[in-house]
Amino acid sequence: MCQNCKKPYYITTAIAYASGKPHIGNTYEIVLADSIARYKRAQGCDVFFQTGTDEHGQKIEEKAQAAGVSPKEFVDKAAEEIKRIWDLMNTSYDKFIRTTDADHEAQVQKIFKRLYDQGDIYKGYYEGMYCTPCESFFTESQLVDGKCPDCGREVKPAKEEAYFFRMSKYAPRLIEHINAHSEFIQPVSRKNEMMNNFLLPGLQDLCVSRTTFSWGIPVTFDPKHVTYVWLDALTNYITGIGYDCDGDSTEQFKKYWPADLHLIGKDIIRFHTIYWPIFLMALGVELPKQVFGHPWLLQGDGKMSKSKGNVLYADTLVDFFGVDAVRYFVLHEMPFDNDGVISWELMVERMNSDLANILGNLVNRTISMSNKYFGGIVADKG
Template sequence: MSEPYYITTAIAYPNGRPHIGHAYEAIATDAIARFQRLMGRDVRLITGTDEHGLKMAQTARNARRETLEFADEMSSYFKDMCGKLNISHDNFMRTTDAQHHAASIALWKAMEANGDLYLDRYEGWYSVRDEAYYADDEVTGGEGEQKLSPQGTPVEWTVEESWFFRLSKYQDQLLTHFRDNPDFIRPDSRKNEVLRFVEGGLRDLSVSRTSFDWGVPVPGSPGHVMYVWVDALTTYLSGIGYPDAEGEFSRFWPANVHIIGKDIVRFHAVYWPAFLMSAGLPLPKQVFGHGFILARDGAKMGKSAGNAADPLELAERYGVDQFRYFLLREVSFGQDGSWSEEAIVARCNAELANSFGNLAQRTLSQIFKNCDGYLPTINGYSDEDNALFELVGKAVSETIPAAFNDLALSQAAEAWINAVFACNAYIDAQAPWALKKTDTERMEAVLATLYICIAQLAVAISPIIPTSADLLLERMGIPNTVRDFNGIASHWYSPLAESDFRLEQPVGLFPRLELTVEEAVA
């Protein structure tokens, strides 16, 4: 059995439809998962929705909907998004699942058994919108006015009984863990923020609520439901079978990496490991906080900003693989990035259509026309051929895997496109269309060289553009068994050339994109 690899997205709060940030996270996580599969790992990718909390209950009530039924609908949008964006998740975990409740309760009891939960009173300015308490001096608004949180949301003085988690107890253990595992939080800029936060001292965390009942009931404490983050984070466990400690869970926990947005690093890098320490469970190996995808004008994306683009609409308009490629290629993973329709069109046309798609098209077309569709046989390679093999081979078996391994997704794509550029330079320099008249044997060697390189490049980029890559490999007759990083580096060409495989009339892989009319006018 191959080595397990467990990766998760954050568990989205489906208070609205998924926006481009959700799509970005799912796509990035999926590309990493697909890469690991191509490296031979036994992968689990878990995603899902975090459906509890007061906000959800209120939104449903305002819409005069039954809460669960409302949650069903909202969750389904996220599940649909995963389907449409070709996310290869193994499980879509909902916090409203019965098994998830059982998992949350099991985690709770484990923390309780460790003496880390106690009942106390909590009072302060509570913001329903933020689902958070604020200190007296954080609140603004004079006598008789509506008090506002630092985020500008309305707050009310609230007193409630609450269970507390002894977070303070874990300060030193956390710092030790951060020190001993320098890659636990990435990128470094996020790690520094967390370090400073923890070094500044940790207060115990309120982990239950009594003001509403839409959540996982606290065991043995009627009227209390768990703080949403407790059960949301538990999804990483329940998604692979917890509380059943056998089977999937024992094989895949701890997770290799949690992919999350930079805004929720603290929950994943402080609270979550503390919960796990308390429950006696091993910690995930890494938490990676990616950046935000900003609109062209620099405004933060979000439903409240009113400029949230529908990722599914963009994917439909420009193509799922094109959309995936754009996001992962354009944005340095871990940093913020921006998008625009112009940028999508420009990037995809330049690299996918003109460089790679056209490379495949011109190569396959020549084989189709000049070799009657049969793969040319090889009678020795020239230095130029070997130089290209070396360059592409290095990209495919060293640079690109190394970048993926390091979650440097844009660098992986960059290394790939550079190898594609080299192929185009090679085909122009060798000019097989001229060799056709002077030296058909040499022409065949050139086309064979390109054929091999194109197949390797298709496999290497397939984590990012899986459908297109597979389609090309299929048309090229590349057996499924060699469509991974090891296989495609093996000697599959001669057997294929000697088989009765014959190319069909080549068809363009990536149509050139055009801006939509509105966008072009604007």
């Protein structure tokens, strides 16, 4: 048991983007979070484990249009599929939040208004290169070979009226916090990347509203604007446990916040270690204790993507190997600093060498001996 019996422990995954079925690389994160949550419960901690879906944005509006359904119908179906996979993988989450939940949407609107009223958000124009899949604007200098630095896809010039968040106002405080709390961003390689590539060169103000699409949470005082994805999605970690912008937060929020661990993919570390803590500072809310940017599970020659056609799905693997074997494989193959690799061949090899030969053999011999010499009863001899 841990020393403080029933000590609260709050762990979250990133919320899955409701644009389609999650592949095994996405599923790795929920399995990892689940194993940590189970370990903490076994230690005697009072664990709250939250996951869910991120359901707004231009990409979803476009996919729904292409499918001939409303965005809400599209995300309802996608969220159901994501939840099915999480349940199939036997994950013990306590809450599955959706960013289309009415209480979440209401809080996001209140948060936007409060940040605007206190001068942290202002109206302006955005002009830059826009990547639709990543829902991010970039300057020409940030592009890599003229393409999106995050996903490598095509970007298009875009200009629109938008509200902006004054990131630079809070940057010195965030740098101070990161320097004073070495455990805040893990692993250390991610911390160095955020400091050297983003914080120290100087933060640009962040676009927090859009007008070119309508599938999002409307800005109450300027309804042609919808709240941009990051201010909407990131706040799930506090709205999901009962945060209230007007100071009327629930007992659950007071008990579990600050989060002990935000577990996220390394590709979204910037949003979670720069934007998210700055939003919290502006709201006067304590920062999470740790953000861990885990590596990717690669399929042979690189990151899994539907466009490459190299995607493996959890349910396909479970049909062949069973849930526990798939869970064992993804946890075993992922060193915390480097990317792991998955393939059918590797899975078969791991099942045979570890689960059948080593562990299976050990269990078999142990049971045989306990049956032979102790009548199958294992007693505590002190």
